[in-house]
Amino acid sequence: MYGWIWRRLPGPMAVRVLTALLLVAGVIALLMFVVFPWIEPKLPFNQVTTQ
Amino acid sequence: MRTLDHSDPASGPVGPGQRPRRADPVRTFLRVTGELFITAGLVILLFVVYEVYVTDLVSAGKQRDATAALDDRWKSPEPVDPADPERVERFEGLTEGAGFAKMHIPVFGADYSFTILEGTTEKTLEIGPGHYLDTAYPGEPGNFAVAGHRVGKGAPFNDIDLLDSCDAIVVETRYRWFVYRVLPKADEVAGWATGKGTDPRCGDVAPLGAPYERVVGQEIVSPLRGEVIAPVPHRLDAQVNPSAQARLMTLTTCHPRFSDRQRLVVHAVLVREWAKDPANPGETPPELKETS
DSSP, rough: OOHHHHHHOOHHHHHHHHHHHHHHHHHHIIIIIIIHHGGGSSSSSOOOOOO | OOOOHHGGGGGSOTTTTOOOOOOOHHHHHHHHHHHHHHHHOOOOHHHIIIIIIIIHHHHHHHHHHHHHHHHHHHHHHHOBTTBBOOOOOOTTTTOOOEEEEEOGHHHHHHHHTEEEEEEHHHHHHHTTTTOOOOOTTSSEEEEEEEEEESSSSSSSTTTTOOOOOOOEEEEEEEEEEEEEEEOTTTTTTTTTTTGGGSSGGGGTOOOOOOOOOOOSEEEEOOOGGGGGSSSSEEEEEEEEGGSOOOOEEEEEEEEEETOOSSEEEEEEEEEEEEOOOOOOOTTTOGGGGGGO
């Protein structure tokens, strides 16, 4: 999977490394700012009130 | 049976510039599966980092804003009713998420201070400790009940399991300071008068009489036990005239840490009240110095 992505990155090595880092950063940002805040209230970690 | 060498074309000599040979489907499948597992592990690790650290940063900013807004409101002059010029607290009409008081726990350090907001929705608790709607307000008879996070989101109630009986919880409102002290714990009630009760800080703290006999300094309950925040905790049936009710404060958070299986509950009782002196706005009650 990662090899497949790597082989499809265009340009010389330096550009590929940079693109790969950007992709990783993008995925982390997506997780941190969209996915985790959305999923967090649905998980049983942090309910502090009584009913 | 063919040897591995023959089944795997990769083992043949690969010259420079030669294209990688046709992929073996089993090998591809295993590799992709493995990569997915590793990715899943990394995502879960990242989630832990998010939950424990990133939410702290986000919440710290929101708590700072809430505190600044509250300070602004307290500084701005309130229209004085000529018929009632007294400096009385008004809590009615608070909207969800509005800050209205600050809580200080001196034993957690002089800088332990959080703005308490109205309501206990997920969004409010992200900003700071939240006041359960329809429970008493600071200083009122009844039960001033507050929920707070224990992991991430600023974790205001991270250490409330460490609160000892008689430790002060100081609640600051616009015009007043309310000093609550943690009630005797279950194992201290019996020998209170000769045991912990002799501590100078415990002067005004004693096990409460009926119908409060089940209210102790700390308890761990199921999340369904909503009666811990009742005006008379554990006694939904108790008919106590509102003005005769004890003035309690209750903190709730999750227990054990990182789990929502149970709730950790701390009960405290109002022991003293100080009016803020308008001529001397920087004055703080002596209880705030009990930092050890």
